Amino acid sequence: MKKIFLILILFLFTGCSSYIELNDLAIINAIGIEKVNNTYKMYASIIMETDKETTTPKTTIYEVTGVNLNDMLNQLTLTLNKKIYLSHLDLFLLNDTIKTQEFTEIINFFLNNNETREDFLVICSKNIKELLEKTNYGEINDLVEINRQEASQAIYTTMYDVINKFTLQEPIYFTNLEITEHVKIKGLKVFLNNNYQEILENDSLFLNYLLNNINTYKYNYSCQDNKFLYLNILASTTNENEKEFFIANELKVITNDCNLKKDEINDIFTNYLKTNLEKFTEKKLTIKNTIRGLYENK
Amino acid sequence: MNYTEKLKQETNSADDFIYKDIYLGKNHLELITIETIASSNDINNFILKRISFLDKLSVFDLTSYLYNYLPASSISIVNDYDTLKEKLLNGFTILIINNQNIMAIETRRDLTRGVSEADYEKTIVGPKDAFIEHYNTNLGLIRRRIKDVSLHIKPYYLGKYTKTKVGLIYIEGICQEKLVKEIDLKLKKINIDGILDSNYLKKYLNKSKSLFPTLKGTERPDLAASALLEGKVLIITDNSPEVLILPTFFIDFFHASDDYYQKPLNITFIRIIRLIAFLIAIFLPAIYITLTTHNPDSMPINLLLSFQSQRVSVPFPAFIEAILMIISFEILRESDIRIPSSMGTAISILGGLVLGDAAVNAGIVSPIMIIVVAISAISGMLMQSIEAVNSIRWYRFLLIILASLLGYYGIFLGIILILTNLADTKSQTKDYLYPFAPIDLKEQKDGFIKTSNKGLKFRNPILSHNKIRGKS
Known part of the structure; x- marks a missing residue:
């Protein structure tokens, strides 16, 4: 009887319900967020398939608006008819419109969501949509990482760093990207006391x-x-x-x-x-x- | 009623029973034999020819003369009907002299094949001979390797109808007496109609509930001899080419006989490969199911997309897909064992095509599932014991079910279940997971790693009180 009870507990109180079918997932690898007139606008880069020649994932950008991150993800689910899957989120883009209140909401979302990890790169840029459309995560990640290692101008800030620094009210440093003909690093952006300050290339070295x-x-x-x-x-x-x-x-x-x-x-x-x-x-x-x-x- | 009449009645005058009356003057000899198991050449040359010389000599004691001068190595006087039957059924020829004295003369026909190469315990280096179905030949193969009087053999005749000869073999001075007594007691308690193979004994000698075998059968005399030298006990059964080794530890299934004929470094590498293969055989399908149904987050994105694209056309959940593939593989394996070897190639091609290309094209299974099940199945075959291979199958099923219900959590539950089960298992009162649980660092020198022979100076302390090798 004890054994049956134990087995029942093991099966009933655990993740039977967490069954996932791979083809029902909408895998998001990058998200860009900005706030326009008190509403959020989210650009989600969703992996559709892998390019067999280059083995890089082919993505499509979806644009949704909502009152918060959860609302926008719900709308995205309705648009795609697939389960939103954030475990492979690699890039988070934001711009100057994201300040203390928005940070609080974003941080709360990631802290409360057990499907996501917090080791993805967070980048600041004025051209979020353009960046997502014209580049991919791999390109941006390589750009930041190589710059950080070889030129020491960029900073590789993850969501984990953002959460930590925001909680401790310390300055948060983001690598700042701009896109003209191609993507390039335009120094750093520092967020503190509900304000951003721009530090350009050479100065970012000294910072x-x-x-x-x-x-x-x-x-x-x-x-x-x-x-x-x-x-x-x-x-x-x-x-x-x-x-x-x-x-x-x-x-x-x-x-x-x-x-x-x-x-x-x-x-x-x-x-x-x-x-x-x-x-x-x-x-x-x-x-x-x-x-x-x-x-x-x- | 005399014995001859009684025998005829009991056997319903069986066709192969030969009764011959011989009259020598006043003496009456009755010769009884079973032509299917006795050698007619031996009977003609060493019994009948000798008796024919006695035609005119009928004055002295015939029984005494025959007992002393018949050229046979084994002659015994039989005093009761049961012994007469037993001897007769073992290929002896019975001589009843004047309906008073009974003699049993060994004329057993050699019905066995010659010593041949090992079939499923193949090695590259080391001896190639293997046990056969003949008790004495098998015993001889062991005696040829251990030329010492301390090699003891306790005979048993088991099976109400088969009276199969079973021998308990051990080396006195190395093997613990307690172990011999335990096994002796178990063998004496056996009450069964017949023993047709040594595997019949397993359920009596092994009371463990573990799926993993706690007895190891071997067809290699060198492995059997090395087990004896380690302090283990052998059970040798007539008509069986498999000799049982007791006790057997979990680690023994990762050792092969040629492990001791090669450089330790190479052996360590091979043993680690065997361990990896064992883990792959058990865990790989379960991990694949977990990755695709519960924890895709632990895959790199490109692998996830690859799995996703391969599963697009498959209508079944990964669990059903895995079960289908494993059952197909088991059917192929079973048919490969049963069908004549001349048809084996045809079945292999058919199986390969059906499982490989056609199933994928038909959208029944995904290519990755074929890879997973194939690697898992091939890895499972690295274990030389069929029983171990079979137990891997059950562990694989258990983990697949748990993984499909609970993901990684299920796999870890499965690991806990398997480990607790193995840790709880005893082989003849010895801890099955020894030398890992309880841990014995000295014995680790011949565990998954093998150190140089200098490191193997000591015998397994839980098997033998005579701990130092090479000392009496």
Whole structure:
């Protein structure tokens, strides 16, 4: 009797109802959200099939409006007659219209939805629809990831980071994309206190210095007679104490046409870094309090 | 009523029973034999020819003369009717002298085939000979490998009608007495009409409820000898080419006899492959069902889309699809065993086509399901024991059902069920999962990994008190 009871519990209180038929799923791999006149507008990129030649998923963009994310997804279900499947969501796009109240709703949706993961990339852009139509997740992901690793300008922000930083009321950094002829990274966007601030390409490098987010990048210094010093910054570590930042860089000389000595090269690079960091902190006084210690060390 | 008359009455004057009366002066000899199991050549050359020389010599004690001078290795005096019957049915020739003295002379006909190569326990290196259906030959194959007087054999005659000779073999000094006694007791308790193969004994020797076999049958004398040297017991049955090894542990099904004839590193690799194959055989269909019906989130997107596109034309749920494929495979396997080998190729082609191309084109199953079931089935065949292969089938079904109802949760429930079942299983009072549960690090040297022979200095401590190999 006990055994039967136990088996009944195992079967009745678990996921028999979670049966899914693969062909009944509308697999969403990217979502873009903006708010227009107090209503949300959502662009959902739904994978229809795989291109057999390129093995990349073919997607179709659907546009729905609603009062919140759940409402928009319900409307999408009615449009597609399929179960909305968000487990393979890889990209979340938003623009300046998404602020504190909207963030709260979005975060609540993802925290309450047990089908989704929070490790997808969150990007900021003014041209959400265009981006979804003209590119795909793989392209955007590669763009951000390669930039982050090789140029140290982008930041790979996931929904998990957004939730954490928003909850702790810390600044949230998004990689900012723009699309002209092709997609490119236009620095970063920082969200804090219900406001966005734009930090353009070069400045985003120095912000990343302060955030200890530097991987590698190349530095080009011009000396006399069209001669160049070309450095590869292999790694950088930023430490901070109550008063100061300490930045340690690992430099590799690629070209040294100027015949500079090691100490001279170090001095040139330190000066470059110091000057630009000071310029950056002066220019971006509005976020001075958001980066701990920055204001005091100026 | 004399014995001859009684025998004729009991056997209803069976056709192959030969009764011959011989008169030597005042003496009357009755010769009884069964021509189908006795050698007529032996009877003619070593009994009748010898008796024919005695024509005029009828003054001395005939019984004593025949007992001492008949050129037969086994002659015994029979005192009762039951022994007479037993000897007669074992191929002996009975001589009744003056209706008083009875002698049984061994004239057994050799009805067995010669020693041949192992059929299902094939190896690349190592000995090729295998047990056959003859008790003495099988015993000889073991004796040839273990030339020591401490190799003991306890004979039993089991089966009310078959009186099959069964031998319990062990090495005294290595094997635990307690184990021998346990098995001896079990064998003595057997009450059955007949024993036609060693597998008849399994249900009496093995009381475990586990689906996995706790007894291992082998057709290889080298494997049997190595089991004896480890402290295990063998059960050898007349008319059976399979010798039973007791106790058997779970890990034994991952070992093959040629594991000890090759470099340890290669063996470790092969054993790990066997373990992986075992896991694939049990889990792969269940994992596929889970991925397609409950947890597609754990698949990369491209794989998900590939599965999705392959399932478009299939009208059945993945569970039904899997069951259909597995049953088809089992039908093919069974037919392959039963049909004559000359027709095997035709069936293989037909089966391959039906299961492969036609079923996919007809939209009954998806190509990926064929791959899943085929890999799972092939992986299951890596186990050399048929019983182990069969038990994998049940575990596979259990996990498929649980996976189709509960997804990953069901698979984990299944794993818990299987592990608790195996951990609860005993083989002749020994823990079945030894040396993993209870854990014994020393014995792990010959578990899924095999270290150099230096590491294998000690015998399995739960099998033998004589722990150091090579010491008496």
